[in-house]
Amino acid sequence: MLFGRLKVVSACLLAFGAVASIEAAQPTISQPAKFAISPPMSTVPQAGPGFSNAVLPVHPIPKAASVSGPDGALQKVSGPLVAATPGIQFDGVDDTICNCAPGDPNMAAGPNHLVQVVNTGWAVYNKAGVIAPGFPKTLGSIWTALGAPCNGQWGDPIVQYDRLADRWFLSQLGSFSAPFFECMAVSTTNDPTGSYALYSYNFGSNLPDYPKIGVWPTAQNPAYLAMYHMFQNGQTFLGTNQCAYDRTAMLAGSPTATQICFLVSGDGGFLPSDLDGPTPPPAGSPGYFLNFFDTANLHMFKLTPNFAVPANSTFVGPINIPVTAFTGSCGGFGGSCVPQTGTSTKLDSLGDRMMYRLAYTNFGTYESMVVNHDVGSGGVVGVRWYEMRDPNGTHTIFQQGTFQPDATYRWMGSIAQDKKGDIAVGYSSSSSSLHPGIRYTGRVPTDPLGTLQSEAIMFTGNGSQTGNLTRWGDYTSLRLDPADDCTFWYTNQYIPSNGSFNWHTRIGSFSMNNCTGGGGGGDFTIDAQPPSQTVVRGGTATYTVTVAPLNGFTGTVSLSLTGAPSRSTVAFNPSQITGGSGTSTLTVTLSSRTRPNTYHMTVTGTSGGLTHSVGIDIVATRTPTDTAPDDPDQ
Known part of the structure; x- marks a missing residue:
């Protein structure tokens, strides 16, 4: 496809930190x-295998030369131990499904489910860590009904839970050679194991590398935002495609969901804004795309899609946002410099780009976005983080800091906020005396x-890569649980024992003690299995309902x-369920006149102010000899 050329309208303003419109x-x-x-995904067979000890190469993003010097945002005073309550943690999908590196671990949290994606799986x-029957599956299995190339194993996956629509979104690359594709899937219900509307978009001879997706449910022209690093023929860097997809059409399962893209030439490392919390952006808000342009400035672009008249969509930027100067990681902007104990192999820092996600929250009285990236500090790698407020107005850096309290390397971070405005950051950690771990x-x-409290260890790795x-992570994901807007879920990778192509992933939860009603105050999850039962009318279906505690819940x-x-028993x-955990047997007996159909039912668990639900189906059928009339009320 052909990309529109960017025209500089007022580039001279850029040097003075003002808004330059492009x-x-x-x-x-x-x-x-x-x-x-x-x-339904629960019925889809596995697609073909992934790779065989494949190293998926990093495509670096050209940046201006890094400068060296003291980091004026470096946090110099250690805070108290982070006031957070750990929840549960468990192993996620591992490298046996991919046989490749890196892992690309990320996840999304819904009211009752967690969905994790990794490279090709x-x-x-x-929320008790129990995996759904038939999983894990290869990524390509999602797009089996769509066919080639999306039914292959390509990687760079993203998963989102679209909270305001109560749907799930998944994506992956569609090929490693021209023509290049991006593959997308939007669930048709709130069940992540159910059916999906499947899409592929053709990028022609330009590879849409390192895609990152944000949910942006504005009142007008709501969109799924996407960022792609564009490489001509998979080799020559062109710039960044900043795109919007017609969310309304995708949720409706429309085969004509429009893609609108603008190209930012020669620059990369952007992230799209991604909603956290229950309140959408104000009406008329554009989608935001943010990167660090150099070691002292962020750049932001604003995309306002118009899906009714796509040619009338607007794209403005860069807006220059000065920040405290930093030094790029690994002596520049990325590279392999992160040491591990017991080996000379050093890991990639991926310090040439923002780290997933650009998490947006509308607190009512103000709007806030948080984001992070790797920097060099004190001879090691640390986490630089920012909170920006009023992004569609004064776009103020409300606070910023570099977290690098000692000689341990910290990188591959992900950041988010809870409903109280508490900020949490998860990341990888390693040093010459430590295996890579998760903190x-x-x-x-x-x-x-500009300060963070002293860190907690989520998981200690037992091996080095x-x-x-050298390839490590590529990105991780810290998510806010929509069930309470307090509990954070984090996923990252680790090595169980010294080796290569043997990464595992970990999924864990915690909540800041300042946030009540979440993990810190106790909560529960509810599940029902099987998700669907087929019964001859007059017969009985049986389901097992499981309640599991979170963070000490005993209610x-x-x-x-x-x-x-109607007329069922x-x-x-x-x-x-007493004591916070246990199972119950649900029986549903149909009447002898139940109309043959699929009935969507909801199991709800209530404890005080806490309520969680899970959907199940019952499919009523009749025998060939059953001639009784159907119930007229159904």
């Missing part, structure tokens, strides 16, 4: 190359600006069911 004469507008509706869990820290609003295999959960066919045994 607008594309016309956006690139595309329709899906292919479209399909999948069967994905899995669905409940996190955070802050509360009353802490001094050897064999000159009583009362169970109820809605959506059963419903019973829970027991009707309440």
